[in-house]
Amino acid sequence: MPFGYEGSGFLDFPLLDLLHSCPDPIWCIRTSDRKWMFLTLGMEELLRMPIPDFLVRFSLGMVIHPDDMGAFNSFLEEAQSDGSASVEIRMIRGDQSEVWVALRAVGHRDDSGVCKYLVGIARDVSELRRYQQELRKSELKWKTVLDNAGEAFLTVDRSGRITYVNKSFETILGYDRNKVVGESLWALVPEDQRSIIDYQWSLRNIRWQRRYEIELLRSDGSRIPVRIIATVVKGFSSDPEDYLHFGFIDDLTQEKRIYREQKDQLKFLKTLLDTIPNPVFYKDAKGRYQGFNRAFQELFGLGDGDFQMEPEVLPEEFVARDVSSDMELLKNPGTMSFDFSMGSDDDRRDFVIRKASFFDHCGRVGGFVGVMTEITSMKRMERVLREAKERAEASSRAKMAFVSHISHEIRTPMNAVVGLSEVLLEECRDPDMRRDLELIHQASSSLMDILGDILDIAAVEAGKLKLEMVPFSIEEVCSPIFSLMGAEAERKGLDFVQRIDRSARGFFLGDPLRVRQLLWNLLSNAVKFTERGTVSTRITWKDGGVLFVVSDTGVGIDEEHLDRIFGYFERGEDLLTRRLPGTGLGLALCKSLVFLMGGTIEVRSSKGEGSEFSFWLPLERASEAALPKKDQEPEVPELPKGLKVLLAEDNWANQRLMTTVLRRMGLDVLCASDGKEALGIFEQEGPFDMVLMDVQMPVMDGLEVTRRIRGMEKGSGRRTLIVGLTAFSSPEDRKACVEAGMDRFLAKPVSPSRLRKELGRIWAFTSKEKSLIDPAVLLEMADGSKELAKDFASDVLKMIPSYVSSLESAVESGLSAEGVADKVEKSLHRLKGTAGYLGALSLEKDLADMLHRWRDRGNLQVLEGLPDLIDKLKGLEEELKRYLGDDA
Incomplete structure (x- = not known):
């Protein structure tokens, strides 16, 4: 029953229905005995129990929380005496859970002024109290955070009154927070700074963060520079237009002091740099000029406004070197130097620029510093010294070249004196005559030794003297x-x-x-x-x-x-x-x-x-x-008597000596004094068994004569033995002789005994028609070591089958098949080089001719000559096996 003990006539039914529809319970208590006169159905929902149960429980003191019973009684008494009261108490629900309820009551008095009834409303405020508790915790938390922050913090309401400050605010400005709260913000701002705060206050409707610097007054009246970071925040009250200013305050005292000191230091450094006579500049990591001293400014004609200049105001050559050095120092931080010149030849100025990279606080390259040192005088002196040195060296080279040339010129006739005296000594039997000839031979030999020393010195000076090891x-x-x-x-x-x-x-x-x-x-x-x-x-x-x-x-x-x-x-x-x-x-x-x-x-x-x-x-x-094994030299046979020999030698003394020696060997000798004469004699008086060809001759040199002789012999089936005579025996000279068509060569000067020995060896080898390799040449290539010579011969022997196989494939399939032509050409090139090391000059010459035809007339003629080449390679294979003996 939704009403109390006074019966159903207490309220009219229409009004009763209206009251029951209210979600918050409405109640009425009689003050005389504190009986519940009326309860709406909302109380059942609030306390989760029927109203009869509520009345029973209430009478037993089981509805009001024991700890809040005193507050409830005080609430009733206050309402009865004062006419109204409110309280928040805990009530026990039917399921024994607790609920916070806000009670409000109004006293109803009779005509005599006695309060007979208390009418009120009850509201569940459990959720609201939870929110309030969380809000208090949150407020306590952020106040704790702000109090422990290093920066000062304050909040100001819309009227400009300070509502909160943290401990750092007290520390920095010296105010007691309890006293400063409620004061106007303007009270903290000096008169001359208020325009700043006025302007910032005018921006209060702007929601984004604002940052500005200002001076504030400390509690002792002194001024302090600060930076304020201000933000407007709304939603702190029920008024949507209400707002608070949040402000963080940084003390700039130390920062301002450091700034002033840095500014003073920069002025000092600028003055110091300007007193340095060397041009100095500095740049950032992107290569942008950040500054320079007076010397740099005067050198390039820069104005005071060109502090952060564009590179175009500097010479192009300087910029190019400067930029490239920046890139190098970015990749490899450190120091580096480079030279730079400016001006024309008449007013040329030379500098050496030393640059270094410096690092920022993160350890990265922050930029570059460059110092220019003028070295114009030093460069000029270097040029003078270099030119003097070059003139002296040129003079020395000219002197040594002259001495060397004269020595060569003297050595040629002296060789004839030495040789002829040796020839005469071999035949002379008269003691007095022999004594004179021995004196001539000794004196001329000593002079030849002196000439050898001169030529050695010339070789040392020219850096051409090679040492053996x-x-x-x-x-x-x-x-x-x-x-x-x-x-x-x-x-x-x-x-x-x-x-x-x-x-x-x-x-x-x-x-x-x-x-x-x-x-x-x-x-x-x-x-x-x-x-x-x-x-x-x-x-x-x-x-x-x-x-x-x-x-x-x-x-x-x-x-x-x-x-x-x-x-x-x-x-x-x-x-x-x-x-x-x-x-x-x-x-x-x-x-x-x-x-x-x-x-x-x-x-x-x-x-x-x-x-x-x-x-x-x-x-x-x-x-x-x-040590190389020096094999006993085989006995060299003498040249067959009656051989027809053409001697091409432009020096009359050498010609006389060699003619005498050759004729005493029983040879038929014809002489020519230049290349053209030698070619004519070969054409008119040939054939010859041997040609001794001086490489350096007037009119036509020996190499050209040899090439023409080989041209004349083509198609004749004949090949004359041509031995070159040269004072130069470098690998390049030997190669030139072989390529011209010479079979062998002798280094001049050559003594009579050596001439007889070498010609006998050459003839003995070439007279063997079936012999392809020259063991003496092979031994010479191996520095006299027979073991090394056999190792090389063994390697060649192993390669011959592969060469023969590739050439036979070319004969069978032709050169048009894919890759065959290249393979054949490579084989010919390799075989040509190998033949030279074996002393197989005839094979080397055949291979050279085939390569020449390959380049000039196509590969058809080469294909026709491959069968003969294959036969020669098989013959070479058998000869190498004989040479190696059991080692094959």
Whole structure:
């Protein structure tokens, strides 16, 4: 029943229905006995129990939470006495759960003013209280965060009143937060700063964040520079137009101080840079100029407004080098330098620019600093010195070229003198005549040695002297020298002492010819300049090399002249006397050779007490097994008498010598003095069995004559043996001789005995019609090592079947098949090179002709010649097997 004990007449039914429709329970209590006079049905829903149960429970004190019963009674008393009251209490529901209920009551008084009834309404406020509790927690949390923040923080309402400040605000500005809250924001702003705050306040309707700097007043009246970050926030009250200003305040005192200090430092650095005479500039990492000093400004004519200049205001050459150096320093941070020149030749200025990269706080390249140093005077001096050096070197080269040329010119006739005296000595039986001839032969041979020294020096100066690196024995190199010099010393009545320590015995890697040359020069000087006493030689191992010491008791040298003793054209005897012969080249050559081999040479001497020359060479030890095996040279047969020989030699002395030697060998010799004459004699007086062809001749050189002779022989089935004569024996010279068509060549000058020996060997080889390879050439290519020669021959033997197979395939399928032509051409090229190393000159020539036809007339003629080539390769295979013997 929705109403109390007074019966149903308490309220009219229409009004009762209206009250029951209200979701919040409406109630009425009689004050005299606190009976419930009326309850709407909303109470059942609120407390989850029927109204009768509620009345029973209430009477038993089971509806109001025990802890809130006092508050409930106070609420009733207040309403009864004051006419109205409100309270929030907990009530116990039918399911024993608790619910927060807000009660509001109004007293109803009778005519006498006595309050007889309390009428009120109840509302469930559990959810609202939960929201309020969470809000309080949230408010406490953000206030705690703000209080612990390093920045000052405040909130200002729409009227400009401060509503909240944090602890940092108190610390920075010195105000008590409890006192400053409620004060006007303008009270904290100095008079001269209020225009700033007025303007910012005018922007309050702008929702985005604003940032500005201003000065505020501390509690002690002092001013403090700050940065304020302000934001307008709405939704803090029921009024949608209400808002708060949130503001974070940064203390700029330290920042402003640092800024002032940095500004002062920049002024100082600018002044410092401007006092530096060198142009200085600096750029950012993107290559944009950030500044420069006065010297840089004056150098390029820049104005004060060109601080962040465009590169176009600088010379194009400078910009190009500058940008490329920026890129390099970005990739490889550090320092670098480059040269730069500006101006015309008349007013040219040279600079060296040193640049360095610097790093930002993140460790990345932040930019570049460049310093320019003018080196115009130094460059000018360098040019002067370089030109002087070039003139001196040109003069030296001209001198050495002249000396070398004269030496060549002298050596040619001197070779004739040496050779003819040797020929005459072989036949002369008269003792007096032989003595004179021996004197001529010795003198001319000595002169040839001097010419050899001159040519060696010229080769050293030109950087063309090549050193060998072969195993050799110190004893074998020194023994002949000791024998010859010992005999000369004995002739002069000198004691000759030589000793090779055990430490220096054995085998070493080096150039034995140059070691022999060094020791010969020093020993011959020692014997020459010693009239009495001793000449001694000691060879020992020291400091990872071999030390040669030659001492004598001769005339000696003044100490003041020792620093010039190794100079060109300086003679030791010039420093004492001119009574002894010499050119002054021997010691200079010794020094050049020692330095070329990486060694050292020294001299110790005193006038009248003799001299000691020593040189040290860094020779590595070698095992005896590394020595090339010198096979016993086969006996060379003599040339058949009656052979018809054409000698083409432009020098009359050499022509006379060689003609004499050849005719005494029983040969029929015709001579020509130039290439054109030689070609004419070959055409008119041929055929010849052999042609000795000087490579360098007037009118027509020997190479051209050889090419024309080979052209004349084409199709005749004949090939004349042509031997080239040349003073130059480099690989390029040898290649030119072979390509021209020469079969062999001899290096000039050539002695009579060597001429007989070499021609006999060449003829013996070429007279073997079925022989393809020349074992002597193969042995020479292997540096005299028969083992290496056989290894090479074995490798060639293994490759021949593949060459034969590819050529036979070409014969069978033709050259039109895919890839066959290329394969054949490659085979011909490789075979040509291999034939040269084997000394198979006829095969090499055939291959050269085939390649020539391949290029000039197509590959059809080559295809026709392949069967003959295959037969020759099979013959070469059999010959190599015979050469290798059991090793095949």
